[in-house]
Amino acid sequence: MxxxxxxxxxxxxxxxxxxxxxxxxxxxxxxxxxxxxxxxxxxxxxxxxxxxxxxxxxxxxxxxxxxxxxxxxxxxxxxxxxxxxxxxxxxxxxxxxxxxxxxxxxxxxxxxxxxxxxxxxxxxxxxxxxxxxxxxxxxxxxxxxxxxxxxxxxxxxxxxxxxxxxxxxxxxxxxxxxxxxxxxxxxxxxxxxxxxxxxxxxxxxxxxxxxxxxxxxxxxxxxxxxxxxxxxxxxxxxxxxxxxxxxxxxxxxxxxxxxHDHGHYRRADPWTRLGVAPLRPALTVWAQVLSVPEPGWIICGAGRRDASSDIDLPVPLTVRAVDDAGRLGAPRDLPEGWGRVTALNDQHAYVQADPAVTAAVRPGDVAGLGISHPCTTFQLYRTAYLTDGDEIIEQLPLAFH
The missing domain is CATH 3.20.20.10 (Alanine racemase)
Structure with missing residues (x-):
């Protein structure tokens, strides 16, 4: 799967x-x-x-x-x-x-x-x-x-x-x-x-x-x-x-x-100070691109109900095309730090990017978002999916009350 x-x-x-x-x-x-x-x-x-x-x-x-x-x-x-x-x-x-x-x-x-x-x-x-x-x-x-x-x-x-x-x-x-x-x-x-x-x-x-x-x-x-x-x-x-x-x-x-994460704990990082191998961010929130309404502006279908925002806003990592059957293509070749989430609504993320980047992004594409503070991301879901690449290895029920 x-x-x-x-x-x-x-x-x-x-x-x-x-x-x-x-x-x-x-x-x-x-x-x-x-x-x-x-x-x-x-x-x-x-x-x-x-x-x-x-x-x-x-x-x-x-x-x-x-x-x-x-x-x-x-x-x-x-x-x-x-x-x-x-x-x-x-x-x-x-x-x-x-x-x-x-x-x-x-x-x-x-x-x-x-x-x-x-x-x-x-x-x-x-x-x-x-x-x-x-x-x-x-x-x-x-x-x-x-x-x-x-x-x-x-x-x-x-x-x-x-x-x-x-x-x-x-x-x-x-x-x-x-x-x-x-x-x-x-x-x-x-x-x-x-x-x-x-x-x-x-x-x-x-x-x-x-x-x-x-x-x-x-x-x-x-x-x-x-x-x-x-x-x-x-x-x-x-x-x-x-x-x-x-x-x-x-x-x-x-x-x-x-x-770990792409924000707060990456900055704090006591593990490197302890001399051990750096920890790796493990969580990605995948969200569909809903709209590219103007140059330099991307709206994704994930917001405060889908990704933590109590410490930092999500971090755009990648964008992938989707074929007519809904299958993901390879990640787009985009520069590091290609976009910045500037705000979240309940279920919308506002991504600011260079107009040259947004010209290559289409509604229906799927964006991978990194997070800051894993605790308040896990709690937003009933199930997470343990993956190797795109393959789901195990469904992980999350027991939040």
């Missing part, structure tokens, strides 16, 4: 198999070589087909962002994809807490870790898991945030107090966690230094509560934009306030790396 099969229609989201397998192998080898745990954030794709490939390359488990995603990933166990799961968020709904207790007791999932940043959240877990058959299958991470940021306690003193509250509640404390993203939106020297400072705070918090943790204290961070700084800083030897060594383990939660 090909991407121009008569049963399909544009716009279409494809995932290049060679690129995604390269990205998965590259990052898995890097983290394995560094001796750390890896729990890729599957909110990026919510695809059992993609996570199956990530798990085969070596993972501690899967990370999710919401209780709904947690339920979905636990359900993947029924189709042969069992995983430990880290809910990188607070669990504050009694319905979700009761469901999780029952899922752990029934063995639907072997282990789940959740965040806590409040006495109320800990009290909910205490009440719910007081009746658990296997309370040890739940792990609690105290989340460390930043002033003006999102969730997470704001000081090491608060970390210590909440960690003590977790253990007093009879819950299993495993360590500390957080997300470095609110500290820096770019990769300037000052921003990378700010991320390093946040990592130092996380290390200090881990050292302070290590004696309360069940086993080696866990330090967990995420993101695909500053993985180099996080990896370097969190794997430094850890010592308690008295200078004694503290056994620790690191679990990272990078997610967007799996598809």
């Amino acid at each position: 090909r991407i121009d099969d008569p049963s399909l229609s544009w716009p279409l989201l494809t995932v290049d198999r060679a690129a995604i397998e390269h990205n998965i192998a590259t990052v898995a080898q890097l983290y394995t070589g560094a001796g750390i745990g890896f729990a890729p954030h599957v909110k990026t794709h919510m695809s059992p087909g993609i996570y199956r490939r990530q798990a085969a390359a070596g993972t501690w488990g899967a990370t999710v962002a919401t209780p709904g995603q947690l339920r979905e990933v636990v359900w993947w166990g029924k189709v042969g994809i069992r995983a430990r799961v880290l809910l990188a968020n607070e669990l504050t709904d009694p319905r979700d807490a009761a469901w999780l207790r029952d899922a752990l007791d029934s063995g639907d999932v072997e282990e789940v870790w959740v965040y806590a940043d409040s006495a109320e959240g800990v009290a909910l877990l205490e009440r719910t898991f007081a009746t658990a058959v296997y309370p040890e299958r739940l792990g609690v991470l105290v989340e460390v945030g930043v002033l003006g940021g999102r969730t997470g306690v704001r000081s090491i003193a608060q970390v210590t107090a909440l960690a003590r509250r977790v253990t007093q509640a009879g819950l299993r404390l495993v360590g500390v966690a957080g997300y470095e993203g609110p500290v820096a939106s770019g990769t300037s020297a000052a921003e990378l230094e700010a991320v390093a400072g946040w990592c130092a705070d996380l290390r200090a918090a881990a050292a302070r509560i290590a004696g309360m943790a069940d086993g080696d204290v866990v330090l967990s961070a995420g993101g695909s934009a500053h993985a180099d700084v996080v990896l370097r800083e969190l794997t430094r030897p850890l010592a308690d306030p008295a200078g004694a060594p503290v056994p620790a383990r690191v679990i990272l939660r990078s997610g967007a790396y799996v598809a």
